Every structure is written in structure tokens, then in C-alpha cells.
Amino acid sequence: xxxRGERDMSRKKPRWTTRLLNLDNPxxxxxxxxxxxxxxxxxxxxxxxxTAMAIDLYNKIESLKPGDVVLLDFxxxxxxxxxxxxxxxAVLRHLLSKPGVKIVMVCFMGADSELSWRDVMAIVDxxxxxxxxxxxxxxxxxxxxxxxxxxxxAFADNPWAIxxxxxxxxxxxxxxxxxxxVKTGADFALVIEGGGHGGVNGHVTGGFLxxxxxxxxxxxxxxxxxxxxxxxxxxxxxxxxxxxxxNAGAAEYERLLNMRGAGSVMVDALSMTHLYVIALxxxxxxxxxxxxxxxxxxxxx
Amino acid sequence: MSxxxxxxxxxxxxxxxxxxxxxxxxxxxAPTTDFGKxxxxxxTKITGWITVLGAWxxxxxxxxxxxxxxxxxxxxxxxxxxxxxTIVSFVIFVVAGFMxxxxxxxxxxxxxxxxxxxxxALLGIEAFLATSAYYRAYRLKTLDAAILLISSLIVLMWxxxxxxxxxxxxxxxAVWLLLNPNSxxxxxxxxGIGLGLIALAVRxxxxxxxYGA
Amino acid sequence: MVSTDPGIWIYSLLVLAVYxxxxxxxxxxxxxxxxxxxGSAGYTLWVSIEYIQRLGIGRVSADPYVxxxxxxxxxxLFQIYPRLSWLSRIPVGMAIGIAxxxxxxxxxxxxxxxxxxxxxTPFWTPNPLANFNAILNLVLMFCGVAFFIFTxxxxxxxxxxxxxxxxxxxxxxxxxxxxxxxxxxKVTSAIGNIIDLLTxxxxxxxxx
Numbered sequence: 001x002x003x004r005g006e007r008d009m010s011r012k013k014p015r016w017t018t019r020l021l022n023l024d025n026p027x028x029x030x031x032x033x034x035x036x037x038x039x040x041x042x043x044x045x046x047x048x049x050x051t052a053m054a055i056d057l058y059n060k061i062e063s064l065k066p067g068d069v070v071l072l073d074f075x076x077x078x079x080x081x082x083x084x085x086x087x088x089x090a091v092l093r094h095l096l097s098k099p100g101v102k103i104v105m106v107c108f109m110g111a112d113s114e115l116s117w118r119d120v121m122a123i124v125d126x127x128x129x130x131x132x133x134x135x136x137x138x139x140x141x142x143x144x145x146x147x148x149x150x151x152x153x154a155f156a157d158n159p160w161a162i163x164x165x166x167x168x169x170x171x172x173x174x175x176x177x178x179x180x181x182v183k184t185g186a187d188f189a190l191v192i193e194g195g196g197h198g199g200v201n202g203h204v205t206g207g208f209l210x211x212x213x214x215x216x217x218x219x220x221x222x223x224x225x226x227x228x229x230x231x232x233x234x235x236x237x238x239x240x241x242x243x244x245x246x247n248a249g250a251a252e253y254e255r256l257l258n259m260r261g262a263g264s265v266m267v268d269a270l271s272m273t274h275l276y277v278i279a280l281x282x283x284x285x286x287x288x289x290x291x292x293x294x295x296x297x298x299x300x301x
Numbered sequence: 302m303s304x305x306x307x308x309x310x311x312x313x314x315x316x317x318x319x320x321x322x323x324x325x326x327x328x329x330x331a332p333t334t335d336f337g338k339x340x341x342x343x344x345t346k347i348t349g350w351i352t353v354l355g356a357w358x359x360x361x362x363x364x365x366x367x368x369x370x371x372x373x374x375x376x377x378x379x380x381x382x383x384x385x386x387t388i389v390s391f392v393i394f395v396v397a398g399f400m401x402x403x404x405x406x407x408x409x410x411x412x413x414x415x416x417x418x419x420x421x422a423l424l425g426i427e428a429f430l431a432t433s434a435y436y437r438a439y440r441l442k443t444l445d446a447a448i449l450l451i452s453s454l455i456v457l458m459w460x461x462x463x464x465x466x467x468x469x470x471x472x473x474x475a476v477w478l479l480l481n482p483n484s485x486x487x488x489x490x491x492x493g494i495g496l497g498l499i500a501l502a503v504r505x506x507x508x509x510x511x512y513g514a
Numbered sequence: 515m516v517s518t519d520p521g522i523w524i525y526s527l528l529v530l531a532v533y534x535x536x537x538x539x540x541x542x543x544x545x546x547x548x549x550x551x552x553g554s555a556g557y558t559l560w561v562s563i564e565y566i567q568r569l570g571i572g573r574v575s576a577d578p579y580v581x582x583x584x585x586x587x588x589x590x591l592f593q594i595y596p597r598l599s600w601l602s603r604i605p606v607g608m609a610i611g612i613a614x615x616x617x618x619x620x621x622x623x624x625x626x627x628x629x630x631x632x633x634x635t636p637f638w639t640p641n642p643l644a645n646f647n648a649i650l651n652l653v654l655m656f657c658g659v660a661f662f663i664f665t666x667x668x669x670x671x672x673x674x675x676x677x678x679x680x681x682x683x684x685x686x687x688x689x690x691x692x693x694x695x696x697x698x699x700k701v702t703s704a705i706g707n708i709i710d711l712l713t714x715x716x717x718x719x720x721x722x
Contacts, residue, residue, distance in 0.1 A: 040708070046462055112412075154348030161349050227698070228692075233487070246702060357588065358605070358609065383545065383547075383548040391553070391556045393553070394552065394557050416557065418546075422528070428703070453690040
């Protein structure tokens, strides 16, 4: 049996607070899209404050001497290309500008991380932009080495036992600059891991932390996936010396190099979308608290 | 139980236990004695084997994927036409591999225009889904929810470069939060993970963990 | 000027098909997903075949012992035959054994020893902020371990319930920080896709 009040309530419009707290997705997504697209047409040119981590990595690369060997890892899945590419392009350009510094490029993440390497190399274009840098003398590419964390740890213990040939099938002994200079992970002057996937337990990121960080005490830096950077703070700055925070970190590094790359391009859109999300959360909670504590009691309560 | 059945049931555990114990013993040894040299040289050899095993496992994973899709198509299971699309795409990429390998021009074209499109877009849609999740989940209902919300807001402001420029104190606060309470809690989780790792290794040796075919 | 490159058109249509999921689950998204699953499998197969050729078979003359993982790895194929599928567990056991043997000791160092040594720091120094941080880290870490591992009611309710509540508060800070960093990664990918669609497909000049 219907009570008199119930039929009236079913015809009442929901309160404005209830409607605001239960918005459908399309308007939320539409505003997010606007905040993503607008800065591409009307850039704000926001100055990017450069953090200590980017400065530390920059200074470390500046301090590298001829003959130093750097391990540059490209272990991000192709889906994460946009996150890490800008940072690695900036760092690689900086490394290539240092005379006599040797670079070992490798990836451990998955077969498609070779595509990530390929795209970075297409942007940097060593042959055209750095014609004095020769393959086999200044840099080598070992390709994707499967096996997960055990491989990363084993590579740190004895790189040329795990990768006796480069990606093109040439034995590493034919590159004496690398074969003689590096016997264990401790011989790398700088180790830069690209990826961060899986966080500290990730098979590549965790492997780099355990081997190069904890065992060999290398100068370890990460070009980090921002979504897991919080997990690595316990190891900073004692074990991990620097972390580039995705595209924002890449933008900071580009500022230090006085160049404008993909990282700088996205800074405005990143800032605007974060502003939108923060405003959305704050406004929602103001409405929520108002609805809960300050609005008039309703007969439905 | 016959000896053959015993071997069949425990051979994988025997391999696991042998290799695990061998490597655990070899790990801390230095090549200063004959025994140390023997163990460290075999440690290096054996740890290199995992790369080949990993490559085989990847191949088998791909075959398993293809087999399951073909089974679904044969049985006309629900959504079998999507499985047919998967197989067609697989065949196209395999044929492209025959014409130049994984770095050939056709494979490069396919990976640039097909794989890259969907892979990056699958991550991009999460931006929208995450925004919706922030809107719906972040409500000041309890004290724990408030702590979650406030720490998220501080870190969200830190992640947007403009906030660091306008309010440098936000950067300092966020870095303090990440280095102190966040790190302390993360370390608590790591201890749990470390103990779990030991437990899992012991359980695998004792045959209490199921894995494999 | 809209692009006439078929590759860019395929790229753009696939991106739009995936983004259509945001509004509604639809067949276009499923087709795009199926295409990338098959394509990634095909590409991955070639990379692993090349690896086995280059650093497996190609290495036998220099290091004959590499035949051991080559032969044992081939036992994975026996998954297909139910009567002999037990053979396929041998390479699994071997791989897990090697993985544990390599990872266990560094894992204990990274997950147990390092966090403990980093937590137990001097808390009676001239710097009051450093003292506060050291005490906070110690308290939150041990309360977090108590809450995380000892999930009995003793550490959540009752006389010692405050330990669990402090630990839970610390964990909430960590989860909040993790959630806060999530958006940056996802938005970056979305903006990258949008830039590609606008510049390479539609030929629109951007001001960036």
C-alpha cells in the first residue's frame, strides 16, 4: 500500500547537489578533452621549474670522461612510448655530445621495446646529427634480451656472457672499446634505466635496483613512468641518484640543454589537465560536504 | 605409486630445487679458490641459460594464443569473429616477418601504423577513465579517505609543472611527503614483499605451488 | 591538409576506434584490440625466433653448453600432447629455479635489509626536522608492517588497535601518492595521440 508521501517523492527532481555528485561521464570527458587540446593552440609557455634530480643527472653526464661507458636501457613497452621517448632523446643527445663517452644500448622489457629504441634512434638520427659517432666504437645496440629479472641480474654480473653478440650478430670481442672496458656492472660509469614498469617489483626496474644500485653501487638513474615514481622514493637518493618524472622530467632536462622537444610541448597540456582534475575533486568535495552537513534535512532522510 | 609416476610428478620440482640451491650457493662465492672458480663459472653459464628459456617461453606463449583463438573459431564460441581478426592480424605480421625479419621495412610499417596506434591509445583512454575515477571515488567520507585525498591532491599539484612554478612550496611539501610518510609505508610493503618472496621460494621447493602446464 | 598516406589513415582510425571505448564499449574497440593482440604476437614470435637463432643456435660452436637450454626449452612444445605434457613442466621448473636462485638474495637485500637500514636512522641530531622525519619514518614503517603482515584483529581493533590504524594511515598516504602520480602518465599518452591526429592526419598546424 503506497503511503501518501512516497508517490510525491518519486516525482521530485533530484537535488542539485545529488545531480552534481552523480554526473555522467561524457561532460567530464569533454571538459578534459578541451583542457588537453586548448594549450596546443594557445600555449601558455609555462616556465618549468627544474628539479634537483634533473640537475644531478645533467651534472653527472657533464662529468663523464672519455672512455667512460654508459648503459642506456630502453625497457619500456611500445604503448608507453610517449612517456619515455622525450627523456631518452634528451639524455641520448647529451651523451652523444660528450666526446669519447661510450654507450651500450639494450632492452630487457619485451620484444616491442625494440620498437621504442627504433623510434628514439629515428629522432636522434646519429648518422646525420652526430657523424663522428661510429657504431662499434662509440655505441652498440644489444637488442632485446629475454628472461626477465634473472637476465638483468646476470647481465650486471657478466654482460658479455649474457650478450656475447650484438643485435646484428657481431661478437662483442670485435668491439674492444666495450669488451675490455666492461667486465661487470661496476664498470659502467652511469646506468640509465628507461621504463619503471611494474614499480620496484618490476622485473627490469627491480633488477636494475638490485644489481646496479644495491650490489654494484653504480650511479643509477631512471627515466621513470610517473605512475610508479612514488614507489622508488624510498631508495632515493641513497641508491637511486636521479629520476626523470616522465614527460615533465624530460621537459626539465630539455630546459637544461636549452632545447625544445616533445617533453616541453606537453607541459602546458599536462598543467591544464592537472588543474582541471584538482578543481573537479575540490569542487566535488565541497558539494559533498555541503550536501552532507549544511543542506536542509529532507523528508526522504 | 610407480617410480615412473613419481618421476613424472616431481621432475619439475627436482629441476627447480637443484638449480635454485646451486645458484644460491654459488652467488656469494668469490673466484679465489678452485671451488669458487668452478661455481662462479657455472653460475655465469646457468644464469645465461634463462635468456634462451625465456625466448622459448615467448614462442610457446604465442603458439598457445594462436591455438586458443583457433579453438574458439572452430567451436564458434562467443565473439569468435574477433578471434578471427586476431588470427588474420597474426598471419599478416608473420608473413611480414618472412619478408625482412622483425626489422624489415614491412614489419616496421606495420608496427609504426598498427601496433603503435592501439598500444598508445589503450594507455591514453585511461586518462579519461582515471578522471572519472577521481571524480567518483575521492570523497571525504572517513579519516582514511581524507588522508588519501589530501596526499593525492598534493602529489597531483606536484605533477603539474605550473603549480611548481606558481607555488614552489608545493614542490617542497610533495617531495617531503614522498620521501617521508610515503617512503615509510612503501618500505613496510617491501618488507612484506620480501617475506613473501622467501615464502614463495620455499613453497615452490616443497611442491606446494602450482605452475606450468 | 588531410593526409593521403594510408599508414596515417590506418593509425588514425585505429586510435579513434580505441578512444570510442571511452563513451561506450563497441565492436570497433574490440576489433582494434584483436588486431593489436594478433600483431604483437606475430612480431614477438619473430623477435624470439631471431634471438634463438642468434644467441642460441648461433652460439653452440662457441659454447656447447647452450645446447642444454635449447633442448630443454624445446620441451615446452610437449604441452600440446596431453600424455607427454608433464615434460613441458621441466623447462618451467628450470626457469623458475634459475630465477629464484638469481633473484632471492638480491631480493632479500632490496626488500628487507635496505628498507630496514634506511628506516633506522639517528633521531637525536641538531636538525629538528630530520629528527621528526626519522621518528615518523620509524613509527610509520613498523606500524605499516604490523598492519600489513599481522592482519589479526589484535593490531586493528582493541588495545593495540592504534598500531594498525597508524599503519593504515601511512599506507593511505602511499596509496594517495601513487594515485596522484597516475594521471600524468595517462594524460601524456592521450595528448601524444591527439597531437598525432591533429598534425599528421588532419594537417592542422599547432601553436606549440
